[in-house]
Amino acid sequence: MFDSLSDKLQSAFAGLRGKGKLTEADIDVAMRAIRLSLLEADVNMGVVRQFTKAIGERAKGAEVMQSLTPDQQVVKIVNEELTSLMGQANVGMPTSPRPPTVVLMAGLQGSGKTTCCAKLARHYAQQGRAPMLVACDVHRPAAAQQLAVLGEQVGVPVYREDGTDAVGIASRGIAEAKAKVRDLVIVDTAGRTVIDEAMMDELVRVRDAVKPTAVVLVLDAMTGQTAVEVATAFQEAVQFDGAILTKLDGDARGGAALSVRATTGRPIYFVGTGEKVEALEPFHPDRMASRILGMGDVLSLIERAQQTVDVDDARAMEKKILGGGMTLEDFANQLKQVRKMGPVGQLLGMMPGFGKMKQLKDVEVDEKQLDRVQAIISSMTPSERRRPEIINGSRRQRIAAGSGTTVQEVNQLLAQFKQMRKLMKRFGKGGLPPIPGT
């Protein structure tokens, strides 16, 4: 499907490897990749424009231009900016100091309002609150019935009436909640498009009747460019306080979250991750940022690499590897460094390109196998490690015995190493990124 941003940046920078310092034009190429990636994630065009401008300025600073891994640096900057835009931490839904807390749900048709009502009720009931649901969707057939069924599922009372007076139902629902000493009232409303003036007006009147502690916009994670128009219109009409992003259990990248946040400044309280009433989770800005960029956990990988890899060493090594001059000693060192970052299987899973590949999903990197490789190499003499060509039959037998492996395994390693060295040399010429230790 979509290439993740880091894949895009990697290919944008691929031709530049070994060329030395980056130029501003190189950064512009990267900015284009970022623009495309955000647009493919459904971030609104206007937001993308502002965002890439800010990133571009930062990326032209020294930290990227001089970097050994400019693609990773750019990804890091993008993520930092994105996370700060999304908010640093989860913001909770406000509660009223004078109960009941009243929450008014609003959104487009089919965005997931009614389901969210039940999810919220269940969530807060579990925290010891006493919620009540009020069914104010008087327009869609069987909407109140839907809420009633869901209310029963989560064991929360539902206030409903026949008739089409949403405002009246809302006020009477609040009164009922007060009479029954419920401390949280969640008011479901009909879905509406923002250009339906009569319907937007109804929502305003419902809001004025229930005086909510929080107005919550329920937004489908699959929403495209129109998310901005929708969010601004709801903001103008009812000044929503925060949002819930639904249907995140699918494969939508969810750029709408960024659009809403950037244009209205409102936080996202929760995300919906399934049809069942328990599928509600607090919103994590950082996770959302990586999801929009399609970066998997590449960021934590970059962080770990930075903690464990010495930059000067790495630079020297890269040169050596690409020149085809890598020895078994270098290889063992590389392997050790990579393994310091964590189990290799886990590292692979964190690479955006890999995580996505079906064929690789079930591949389990055999850590024991890697142990044996390290044992074989340490049973060699220094000169054998530097010049594997000299390893003849009797040396192979000695190495196998010393490392507790078989001659066959030693043969295999030597063959693979030879192959790899050839490959690296070719990468060095073609400018493809080397993956150390694999």
Add this chain to the structure above:
Amino acid sequence: MSESDDDRAVWAELFGLEAPPSEEDQAPRRRGLLGRLRENLSRPRQTISPQLAGIFAPRLITEDVWDELEEALIVADCGVDASLALVEELREQAGEGRITNGTELAGALAAAVGRQMAPDPPRIPLTASPTVILVVGVNGSGKTTSVGKLAHRLSELGQKVVIGAADTFRAAAIDQLAVWADRSGAQLVRQAPGADPGAVAFDAVSSAKARGADVVLVDTAGRLQTQRNLMEELRKVAAVVGKADPGAPHETLLVLDSTTGQNGLSQARLFGEAVPLTGVVLTKLDGTAKGGIAVAISRELGTPIKLAGVGEKLEDLRPFDARVYAQAIFSAPE
């Protein structure tokens, strides 16, 4: 000429039915969807993007126009690839001197989009008896409402309709459909909530055959295209329908919310892998969204757009007219 006579002729054409008597000529028919979309587009919030009016102004085309057009297409949710391809196509035409000013550009764009989305006027021929139409899509896209509206149009044209309530999962989905069946005068085949959707679909088709009904509409539960077990369930529903009546389903429609962004492609692709799609119903076009992802879908997958949803009332469904859509969506309001 009343609007409803006009509509009836258009629907009769879609279903390949004898047109009801009317002295209608072709031209006013188009007003249905266009009028509706125009009405929405002319509202202040609906201005597509401020620069569009500029692009289609009757002045000569400049180099900037192409970037602006690309942006406008992306803002309409056509996606980067489809937008670039469209711009490229039009640019070539301009290079050959076939487009020189904004007015011609608007026309050429509408034509290009139209060709892509529905090369021929959409048809849902009712040749089998009964003709079985399976309605699928993600959660909240508007399946149930579309089924209700379709039933209404079919009944109006004298067709005997059976609706199968195969969304047995969502709370009160069956009650919702029952209201629509009642409004449209269709017969509802239902089982208890939680029942096997395949069994409901089978029942619906068998009962339609027994009663000599003309059309069976099968409403299915919303599901995200990435949910493997639910997609497998959908495949089974289609297979069971085929057992009840070889050759069925004759029509499988994907209901796509026009507010959907790039995920729409994944929807069309994965739903199509589970149950081969014969068309798309593009819903909620009465809102702020342009539904451009349907352009990308028809371009990538060749699935034609057959119906457009333009409101919540029984009448608010139209046979999709790609040229009219493209004109209304991509041209500046007069």
